[in-house]
Amino acid sequence: MNAQSPESAYESLVQHSRELTWTAGLQALLEWDQEVNMPPAGAQSHSEMSGIIARIVHRKAVDERVGGWLEAAALKTDWPLVHAANIREWKRDYDKARKLPEEFVKKQAEVTARAYHVWRDARETDDFGVFAPTLAEVVDLAKQEADYYGWKDERYDALLDLFEPELTTSRCEALFADLRAELTPMVERIVAGQGPAPGPFGAAAFPIEAQADFCRRVSGALGFDFDAGRLDPTIHPFTTGIAWGDARITTNYNTSDPLDSLSSTVHETGHGIYEQGVSFDGTPAGQACSTAVHESQSRLYENEVGRGRAFWRYWQPGLNAQYGTDESEDDLVRRVTWVEPGLVRTRADEVTYNLHVIVRFEIERDLFRDELEVADIPRVWRQKYKDYLGVHVPGDLDGVLQDVHWANGLFGYFPTYTLGNVYAAQLFDAARREIPGLENAIASGDFKPLRDWMAEKIYRWGRVYTPEQLIENAAGSPVSTSFFIEHLKARYLRQ
């Protein structure tokens, strides 16, 4: 390794980071294609292609030259803010990537690929017993993974930190304890007071073309740039930022309810605008901050905006014109704010949703504390659903087998969904205070002030700050669940 000046090492890091980012873009494109375009017979060869690009990305990520450049860059201590942040994040990524032995990564990929198929089989027979032995393997590997990464207070911290830098189990517990205590009685009050359920939405089927057109219009109005992105149909909606100028969102069309595709479009639009809003220059400072911050953007648009009266004041006539329906503003608001404890997280309303997440968080925490065995998960699941949501879980299919995350080896991910809700409420509260007439702008179909505020407060900062610091800077107060609880009270208990 030649002695390099810190500045020249920094330049090498930028080049390498840029190449790694575009290579990861190839991987993102392949994954997007698998969900959106791939013909079924291509599954096996696409899976081989996935393995190849994953290895290429991994090898670039662990390139030893990065270690040398980081050492050389560290010799300068007065880097400007963004440079220092890039160096910090490069080091974080490099250290993480090098901590997992290649053999281990390969084994984990094999086991989770198999686990996915076993999970699907278990769902076919509605029997967690089929999945349990494989899930136990996946959990064991995740424990090893956490140990490879290393942790201070407890093992689960290492997994949380993968998705949300510096998030810890104890921090989650503190936030979620507040929430759980508030939410369970709140749901009871809301359900008791909300009157009769809305009837079916129109009688006819809603053609996919009409829905696609409407979703596209709403997404564009919210600020998604179709010159720099796409909206495509898929089974499980997601967003991917492939490269600069290319962010892709997806939605799913339910021909009996056009609010489904709309709600998922609005959610993914939040993600998509964020991906289009970062500089995407190939450095960490040009990337989205974290999983929960990403989720705060989708949930802010989906919930704070998309379930709000102002949004529907503007879109109600357009929706009726598009679908030949005759829904009043009240009807629509009532539909999108209907609260009903249920079994399935992805079908949950904005309020009960977080109780689904808290159940999963507590189970994961106890698994990684070795206080819970995989075989006991269904029992604990049923008990918690009874205690927190008041619902009886009759089987595994819509119970413990409903999510793909654990089959994919994703532990520590669920908490970011609720953290996203918490961040979203806090950000929207700040936006409302700082943008004069925000609700009026939304009610007149003008979403630019909100987007501009978010660009200024969130998008342009990339990964310069840690997630909690970024939210605190943007909102002007430390992260707290109180804004989310206030938001729910204001919307569900005072209207």
Place this chain on the structure above:
Amino acid sequence: MNAQSPESAYESLVQHSRELTWTAGLQALLEWDQEVNMPPAGAQSHSEMSGIIARIVHRKAVDERVGGWLEAAALKTDWPLVHAANIREWKRDYDKARKLPEEFVKKQAEVTARAYHVWRDARETDDFGVFAPTLAEVVDLAKQEADYYGWKDERYDALLDLFEPELTTSRCEALFADLRAELTPMVERIVAGQGPAPGPFGAAAFPIEAQADFCRRVSGALGFDFDAGRLDPTIHPFTTGIAWGDARITTNYNTSDPLDSLSSTVHETGHGIYEQGVSFDGTPAGQACSTAVHESQSRLYENEVGRGRAFWRYWQPGLNAQYGTDESEDDLVRRVTWVEPGLVRTRADEVTYNLHVIVRFEIERDLFRDELEVADIPRVWRQKYKDYLGVHVPGDLDGVLQDVHWANGLFGYFPTYTLGNVYAAQLFDAARREIPGLENAIASGDFKPLRDWMAEKIYRWGRVYTPEQLIENAAGSPVSTSFFIEHLKARYLRQ
């Protein structure tokens, strides 16, 4: 390098070839996406991604271990047919890939990327002069490229061999001299005898959805498997075989003429069925044989099948039902076999098409013999169009600037189009002799006998034989232009 047994070296080559094939699949997917899906703002970053994956593919292709494995494998001399062919083709690919210095490849990529934009500018102003200096650079680089590859009789041979192994300038001259001598007077006779031109096809616009549906039905009937492929709209139709189980064809919809999208769909379906028909096992024996053999498949379906009376006997009622038209079988056959000398290759009929190709071949040949200067191309172009096609070329846009090939640095490619026609006629002649009732099957919508015959004669052989040998084996006679000339005479001078 460890001493390795020939068998174990062969296994290493198989593994490496498979990984190289899937990596090239990633590149193919990226290119497909750029033509079909990419949002416009993504152009710059996608171009960076293209560069990255091209370098990854190149580095795998020149991996020195391949040289060692090839040496070890060569110690065994009694390999079975397919093994021997794979070793021969691996060696061919490896030698070719290693002959170009990385610096040269990079420079060539830069110059052709720039040339593409200059070509577009020149088209804007209809002025070859704008393009000439850049084209001269591209030609010089192609000469260097040919010299890096090496050649025996003349430089242009090295470029022809890239697309069509073992094709030479003198072989092309022999084939094309026959053709040119026959075609120019034949075109005059056909034009003189074919009566009045067909009128416009219906009055209304033909919706894209209806065309897409019809194209899909025809493509499926011909044998394209939509479980292992896709059909998408694009500007310039093409086919790409991404991986096993994933071949993608494209077409272009012209709302004023549904025969355009149909004809390009049938053409690409020929390519697509070939890609779906090879074993795609990651070795050369599982890949399509050559550019001209590929083209023989598309042209056989487009011309021999798709412009034939039997095809229209079956599809005429379906086409009228789909579009609400009232075309007789005679009307349709007359439309698709209308001959008219014109300026533009891609709009040419089946007969005059080859004269367009011969003009380009002769110009390329003379360029690489240093007998023609770039600046003189337009003059020669005009003269040849006058001599061979009897048409006056008024400007460069629909003259020498019409094709993108030269801007892309592709020299030696054009001849494969006409060679494809020659092969196609010879194969179809053999198929007709060997498949009892082939025309009746086609007239009743049954394309399976033809597909099965082609699978047996062409698809399953991959790159086991050289192109001419493969065609000779399949057709039962040495490659000759006589079948193509007979086909044209039978269709255009006796009906």
